[in-house]
Amino acid sequence: MAPFAKLYSYPGNYRVTRAQVVAAINGLVVPLVEGFKMGVDNKTPEFLAKFPMGKVPALECADGFNLAEGAAICKYLANSGPKAQQLLGSDAKTQAVIDSWIYFSESELNNNISPPAGMTVFKIVPFDEARYNFFVGGVERALQRLEVALKGGKKYLVGDNLTLADVIIAGPISFSTGFLIDAEMRKGIPNVVAWIQNLTSLPEFKALGELKLCETRVKA
Numbered sequence: 001m002a003p004f005a006k007l008y009s010y011p012g013n014y015r016v017t018r019a020q021v022v023a024a025i026n027g028l029v030v031p032l033v034e035g036f037k038m039g040v041d042n043k044t045p046e047f048l049a050k051f052p053m054g055k056v057p058a059l060e061c062a063d064g065f066n067l068a069e070g071a072a073i074c075k076y077l078a079n080s081g082p083k084a085q086q087l088l089g090s091d092a093k094t095q096a097v098i099d100s101w102i103y104f105s106e107s108e109l110n111n112n113i114s115p116p117a118g119m120t121v122f123k124i125v126p127f128d129e130a131r132y133n134f135f136v137g138g139v140e141r142a143l144q145r146l147e148v149a150l151k152g153g154k155k156y157l158v159g160d161n162l163t164l165a166d167v168i169i170a171g172p173i174s175f176s177t178g179f180l181i182d183a184e185m186r187k188g189i190p191n192v193v194a195w196i197q198n199l200t201s202l203p204e205f206k207a208l209g210e211l212k213l214c215e216t217r218v219k220a
């Protein structure tokens with residue numbers, strides 16, 4: 001099968017791997033561009049002509065359509081295959097609830113996970129205990145919201161089927177269990193843990209990699 005599109009990014013970017021999960025669910029071939037060098041290739045005139053902000057992930061489709069912003073890429077891929085109605089919802093209210101989880105992921109998870117990751121995983125900014133604890137508090141607050149939503153051992157966030165809401169949220173959760181959501185934090189979110197373990201066991205979620213559960217959160 002010919003590729004539907006290709007993705008530009010650095011390796012291990014969960015904003016990319018969750019897009020690849022959506023593609024897998026919809027039967028789309030969307031490989032990561034090999035040999036892409038962040039900070040170099042995304043600054044070339046050719047790249048900037050397609051993606052003016054120079055940001056990744058960046059999606060270049062076989063038909064010439066280009067798109068940036070991780071959540072928008074996921075939504076486009078969800079809408080581009082046979083599982084579109086399942087992933088995005090078949091009525092206005094379901095669609096709105098799924099969208100609310102997409103915005104939740106961007107504002108409450110990504111914005112709070114990225115700073116600690118920058119300090120400890122990628123080491124691109126100096127470690128700052130006060131800032132680190134502030135953002136960890138935001139992660140804990142978001143996880144408690146998820147715990148309530150998954151009360152009773154629900155398998156999916158919206159209705160009885162896998163939707164884009166699950167994929168979008170699974171990206172940052174599966175990433176952060178490896179360095180931030182430690183054993184102590186997991187004690188208070190058993191429903192979230194069961195949910196992410198179930199999702200990452202599905203073949204379509206292979207792009208996220210093996211779920212890693214750290215015992216103690218990583219600090220500088």
